[in-house]
Amino acid sequence: MQNGIRTVVITVSDRCASGEREDVSGARAAALLAEAGYDVGPVQVVPDGADAVEAALRGAVDGGARLVLTSGGTGISPRDRTPEGTARVLDRELPGIGEELRRRDAAAMPTALLSRGLAGTSGRALVVNAPGSPGGAASAVAVVLPLVTHVLSQLDGGDHG
Numbered sequence: 001m002q003n004g005i006r007t008v009v010i011t012v013s014d015r016c017a018s019g020e021r022e023d024v025s026g027a028r029a030a031a032l033l034a035e036a037g038y039d040v041g042p043v044q045v046v047p048d049g050a051d052a053v054e055a056a057l058r059g060a061v062d063g064g065a066r067l068v069l070t071s072g073g074t075g076i077s078p079r080d081r082t083p084e085g086t087a088r089v090l091d092r093e094l095p096g097i098g099e100e101l102r103r104r105d106a107a108a109m110p111t112a113l114l115s116r117g118l119a120g121t122s123g124r125a126l127v128v129n130a131p132g133s134p135g136g137a138a139s140a141v142a143v144v145l146p147l148v149t150h151v152l153s154q155l156d157g158g159d160h161g
Helices: 025-035 050-062 082-087 095-106 110-114 134-155
Strands: 006-012 044-046 067-071 119-122 125-130
Touching (some): 006 050, 025 134, 050 067, 082 125, 095 110, 095 119, 125 134
Parallel strands (some): 006 044, 006 067
Antiparallel strands (some): 119 125
């Protein structure tokens, strides 16, 4: 791994957590991040709900992750509460990332505009919510990769250069 940035991918899905469905989106995000040289551990799978998301995010950040990407739970169904759990752990929101994800994906899938995913910082980590589809997860990785080094440098007190 070329950059050694500790990265955690968390899939948020009742069906995946119960074993009813295979996790494809989190696995896709993890594979793309690993291909880009990130230190990615096994994908964590948690059920939908703000409390489960908050606990998983806090565990990842407290465990030293510098990049945390969630996949799933960003829509409008009753159990989609990933943004609510994420908001509890963010120090600062970075709305441009979520806006770009929605804009980019809406060209091919207009329902992408219904995603409520957040992005921001938590301690020394960048946290990003991605949609729960393989394409949405791949888009999130594509949006985030050019930003990670700069964001983490800023969080470490680096110059704006």
